[in-house]
Amino acid sequence: MTSAALHSTFSILFVDDDEISRVHFARAMHGLYPVHVARGAEEAMSVLAQHGAEIAVLVTDFRMPERDGDQLLEEVAQKYPQIVRILVTAYADKDMLLNTVNTGNVFRILEKPLRMEAVRDVLQQAVARYTERETRQQRLLAMDETLAFLAHELNTPLATIALFARTIENDVSGEFDPDSQTRIASAASSMLNNTQYCLSLISSFWATLHKNSGSPSLSRDGTREVSATRLIATLLDTYPFAAAQRDWITVDVQQDFVVRAMPNCVALVLSSLLSNALRALTNATEPALHIEVLRNSEHEIRVRDNGTGIAPDVKARLLQDPVTTHAEDGGHGMGMIFCNRIMRSFGGSLRIDSDWGEGTTVTMGFGNPHKPSEIH
Incomplete structure (x- = not known):
């Protein structure tokens, strides 16, 4: 893989139990987007487990043997919230459509038979939405990660300074004249107060960031791929x-x-x-x-x-x-x-x-x- 390969387009996952539909979609997208295909919900989740970091858009048929498309959309929304989700249906099921739209699990609903020119337009909008989400999420994660690292790096030295300050504050008696004792104790007290303030500021800022962004604490399991x-x-x-x-x-x-x-x-x-x-x-x-x-x-x-x-x-x-x-x-x-x-x-x-x-x-x-x- 060379420098040019770094700029490959985000890929699309197309799910349909009909083989002709899968082949037709992949051919229609050739040269525009890399396409992964799956025959049903279980296979789709397997593809996502392997390629979730590169898939920007999920396009799924509604009626499928294992699980219907809206169920797949719901699971993907929970496990891969960054992926933009599109539902394809040939059924004028008003209740189903309203329920799917109201859950927020779908970006667009496309009717069969698919008109590929319209599909390309929708995919372009979907990839733009994905990029927007990724940019926003990466900014939040950048703040979170950087603050977490700085908090980790600052916490120990600040706590050590606070401990030294408290020790000095308690041990100056008998070592110096009264005026020096007062000045040293005052300086130690000021140092202690300032380090404790910095520690509480870090803790408060971090808690506020998590509350506002809704991001969980970062860990190996919580980090985006x-x-x-x-x-x-x-x-x-x-x-x-x-x-x-x-x-x-x-x-x-x-x-x-x-x-x-x-x-x-x-x-x-x-x-x-x-x-x-x-x-x-x-x-x-x-x-x-x-x-x-x-x-x-x-x-x-x-x-x-x-x-x-x-x-x-x-x-x-x-x-x-x-x-x-x-x-x-x-x-x-x-x-x-x-x-x-x-x-x-x-x-x-x-x-x-x-x-x-x-x-x-x-x-x-x-x-x-x-x-x-x-x-x-």
């Missing part, structure tokens, strides 16, 4: 490249996979690595930046440039200490520490391979590829 290639494609589509920088980049996808943990924070890591690589290529004679999605002993995304490389003394400290080679550009050395903490927070890893004058490869590791998360 986003493929590695989609994260990369979104980054390349939105990154503010200068001049010919976009032309320096090639992408090679050997094995796509789902990023299940904190995908928006992972996107922040990718953005930071891309920014660092582009900066390293500023004075390169033939700048090249190669992004790979692959699996070895684990799922990996590699960002490789042929820039100046990293000096050994800097590389040895890069993931632990605030060290930077770009202080003149405002660099503070915290970027790679932040990236490393994000990856480690969900059991991943960040590895840097570089020789001075020979370029740099940064590898984001995501764990065991033999777990059922590959996308073929």
